[in-house]
Amino acid sequence: MIERGFNMKKIFMFIFLILIFTMSFSIKSVIYYTASASNVSIIGDFSDEPIQMEKTNTGLWKKTFELEEGEYKYLFLVDGKEILDYKNTNTVYSNGKLYSLLIIKEEKTYYPSIGDGKVGFIKHEKERKYINPVKPGDIYLSIEVQKKDIEDVYFVGNAKIVKKEKLTFDKTELYRFHVKTPANVLRYKFIIKDGENSIEYPNLDYFEFDFNKPIIKYFDVPDWTKGRIYYQIFPERFRNGDKTNDPAYTYEWYGNYTSSSLGSNGFYGGDLKGIIESIEYLKNLGIEAIYLNPIFESVSSHKYDTKDYLRIDSHFGDDKTFIQMVKDLKKNNIKIILDGVFNHTGDEFFAMQDIFRNQKRSKYLDWYFIKKFPVTKSADSYESWWGYADLPKLNLENPEVKAYITTVLGKWMEYGIDGWRLDAVDQVKNSFWENFFYPIVKGINENAVISGEYWKDSTQYFEKPAFDTVMNYLFRDAALGYAKGGSAYNFVKNTNAYLEKYPPQIIHTLWNLLDSHDTPRAITELNDDIDKFKIAVGIQMTFIGAPVIYYGDEIGLTGERDPWCRKPFPWDEEFWNMDIYNYYKSLIKLRKEHEALRYGEYEVIKTKLGALIYRRYTENDEVIIISNSRKIPVKANIELNGDYIDYFTGEKIKTIEKISGLTFRILIRQ
Template identity: 35%
Template sequence: MEKIATDRYFDYYQYNYATDDPRLGYYFLISDGEATLVYSESGVTEAFNDQYAYFHYFQYPFINPIDVHTVPSWVHEAIFYQIFVERFYNGDPGNDPGSVSPWGELPKPKSFFGGDLQGILEKLDYLKELGINGLYLTPIFESPSNHKYDTTDYRKVDPAFGDKDLLCKLIKQAHENGIRVILDGVFNHSGYFFAPFQDVLKNGGHSQYAGWFHFTEFPEHGGEPKYRCFGTSPNMPKLNTSNPQLKKYLFDTVAYWMEETGIDGWRLDVSDEIDHQFWRDFRQLVKGINPEAVIIGENWHNSYPWLMGDQFDGVMNYPVTKSCIQFFASGEISAEEFAEDLSGSLMWNSDQANFSMLNLLDSHDTMRFLTWCRGDKKKLMLAILFLFSYIGVPCTYYGTEIGMEGNGDPDSRRTFDWDENRWDKDLLAFYQQIISFRKSCKPLQYGNIKMWADDGVFYLERGYGDEKALTVLNNTGEGKNIVLPVGKAIDWVSAEKTE
């Protein structure tokens, strides 16, 4: 057996065993060369009692293929880019909402700037040159807000973003450029102006849509009823996803957009607050339409219950985000702790899930990473190197590559500055190079992973067949003598290059 990981509490060992038999019973012998102990479902014992063998070996009773977590074949090679649509590029000022702030002004919670689908379409060349091959768009369906997480009409592209034809055109051209597109599915809650919700406000408990939400009280003498919502936002009434009629409506919607536009999957908003049964049926629906569609949840925590093969392929990997903030930006954890925390979270899930995680340094819901780093670009670059070396799908929040900064919402949602003179071109070139390198490096795409630390330096090794890729990150601020194994070395961050 091989030790593949160590976290703050445990060592993890792995043994790969290939067999045609779908059944396997097993237990472990633990030996220090002299004494031997047994580890079985009975725990650690001095011997394995064959008289009760069937009672207490570990087992795969029968591996049924339908239970095996199968993920899209393309996730290993995917390199994603998240676009907050309203802030990326205003390609069609003709469809701007009524009152638009000047592009470049710092955003307020309710600012509009006019970013739209035409804007993304016109910048596909930029994205292609950057090298990404996947786009995650924040919501695009009709909604009164700039972020559009409060849907008014699930079947209509927001007029300020474009229309269905434009969406189809964007996805087609993205596909022609080798870029997959996933949309943001906001099924935990609707917007306040969603027609069925308005119907309940008007007709009370008698509305045919009353069961679509979580109403807790209808006042006897009129007035607004009480209902559960997302967080404390009354403009986002929580949907009752166990209601069969609502479920059919949402599933028809999901099928509609997949079939009409050919999108490559979904990012699922507030996915951990929706019932598991909804997600199980959702997976069957989505994979039935397109087995290669990806399903990415927005869970911020250990997501094992969603990643057993019956629900999501992966989730937005916020535990990794947190570890990156703590190691690269704030320096509050050591390289050892960084390796341990990452290793621990890897052991939560199967390899399939780990390869399908959307790994991110920042998003529309966090401070921008460069701001966590207080503008220290080298720290950001180390974190980017880590992100593109790690197992799973690296996802870049729009503008990170040109050095955009921003505090939490709404400041994390600034407009993309298209004046190249103000770009950090070194950072952009670095980004293009690391993307290109990842694309050429099978171990970074398909390899297993091991992490450790030595003398304050973090090591990440990916192995694929005979090939190995080793990423060495020195975040100590001091020079270190690092002895590398034979091979080709690239010094990505420091000024001096050594081979």
């Protein structure tokens, strides 16, 4: 009995070991056949005989295998005919026949550890994230590894390192090198240091980048755009300089506003002559560029329903007025950006009117996306922007449409404008912006700026590229969220999300706005709390990027969402908040005087609750910004390395001991 029990134990142990062996070294794999068939089997290395596949309820043919690591040749036997698995790109030629190849490899868990001499993965691929050429001889090169897996990365090549930085993400770290070289062909590799090991990547050879034949397009941005101070003007509501061109009925400039009077069919008489008369005001404020909402012929006050892209709206002026405005702006070193609305036209545009008249006989049918006949002013008849029948969507792949847009760009750029802000860019295929619009504009004037209106992460628009910059609503969300009493940590996290993702050559060009014609006024968003508004403005004027001021913000103009954010600018100073106006002037002056704020580096020193301390710096200049979005004071106890003066009070500062509630301070290094 004892011997038998012992033998039974050995048998059970043997069976257990077999099970363990099977579980440890077998990997489950599933093969599918998706086409219709009466009978499907698999032939190959799995068995000497065909293996029948099972037909599922969905009509797919399926077979599950338990296989050890290795490579397995196979073919489908479909109704008696041998065929490849065309969904499997791995093939092998054997004994005069082509087979599909199933590769089984156990995925082993890797645990990153600094100093163990092992590297989990290395990424350096043909994407702008890793290979980012700015211009001949100037390029950013990056390598990505797992987080907390290595000690450091070094760059080796026939180039000079301008800057090295490490960016840390949720699961990875990116080492980015800004390098410059006089060589036509850059040869380089990365040395990964981990413990006693130094791993060369690539191992035996070097990567090469030929500046004469770049594998990724050059992407440089005009220098003048970096850190420049913009001012957005909604022309119909800015200033009435010529009453003779007013619409038949205009509302009282300082009258009782209603949603109807401020809406798309309400007019107040603002025009280009009014902008010309305001140049001295803009100059005194410190503005360096203006962006105008649409100015081309249209029946509405907002002008986004364009009737003729080649004509200035008659209520704004004419070509002569426009040319004079550009000339006077240039004389005062103020750039001018026009709004380009190319996703859609107005329903009064000549091509749409021809379709209404001639229906199926119209030669402009392919300019739009017609759904049915007869074509009437209805979203049922043609595709339109968000279903608005007065905004029919253009077919931007039509060569005739492209030719017309080229004519439009040529005319206004010949008059000397400095760039375009593009409306609703996400409603248009990226290829239009990348392959048509961007090359056309840069071919006319490589120093023209192109800014896209997109409210989310805009990384996709910088890959090819499509634009030099975007209206940075991500900054707006972060800044207003912080000024409302949000945490400093969240502000840093939300702004870092794009600062660390966008190509580094464009971050100083980003249009950092607090509001626009499409949003509530920032001060209204902050419940008319001037202290909070000053914090938001202070961040805007000292942060990395190019601040964009929406007309009237600088005098405390209020307003809810469209149309209330489009009230006429009150030129009577009795209506101005002079405290806010002087605050703006002071910060603009500071920004223009300090290269650190204009295009310097950005570094966060401290975040705690609502307290935020960061610095902007260059080799010769440094500014420290101290802010607290909450009423609760925060202890800091930071010893400053040098002598600083408080910009607003003139007080000498050597230590930041405490950050008072709802405060914004600026320290200038002496």
